[in-house]
Amino acid sequence: DAKTTQPNSMESNEEEPVHLPCNHSTISGTDYIHWYRQLPSQGPEYVIHGLTSNVNNRMASLAIAEDRKSSTLILHRATLRDAAVYYCIRGRYGGSQGNLIFGKGTKLSVKP
């Protein structure tokens, strides 16, 4: 049970921002929100993670709703290399619960 809900697919134009939504309405107070992406024929790649506050890194931004029941991954300027499946995952750090539970993710297509 992935316990997150994402659209199956989204399209974007190159150079435009992309907002990838994720619902995690049953998230607990100690669950982090992780985003990974998987390019064709590659293993998943870490994108970003957060707990309560919005987060920025060189790849993307993560906007987390105040009630933490949803989040949005923001790619500020999509490139053709951003075409991938994006996974939103809730998970805990520490202890023995280290595995990630992936859903089907959102397949992002980027048009030139």
Add this chain to the structure above:
Amino acid sequence: DTGVSQNPRHKITKRGQNVTFRCDPISEHNRLYWYRQTLGQGPEFLTYFQNEAQLEKSRLLSDRFSAERPKGSFSTLEIQRTEQGDSAMYLCASSSGTLAGDTQYFGPGTRLTVL
């Protein structure tokens, strides 16, 4: 390159044969994970090591599957008496296991085809 490496990248075998995959994690990462991914699905967790100790196993890991991580370094995943349903991409990941941020770094995977 100091990323996670997996060998072989591709393996074709006949039903009933045994296969073994190897994963070399990022050095000094004490956590190592195995996942399986079938076409159109996200990766599914199989098992997880903290150093040399296998701490968690998924129900997907039938008794035909065995994983080891001797000395807490590289890991092997063996599948005995392979079945066509075992055809999948087998992914390995490693992490440092720190509480502050346990990002998992994935290898390129081993694609298994069982004929």
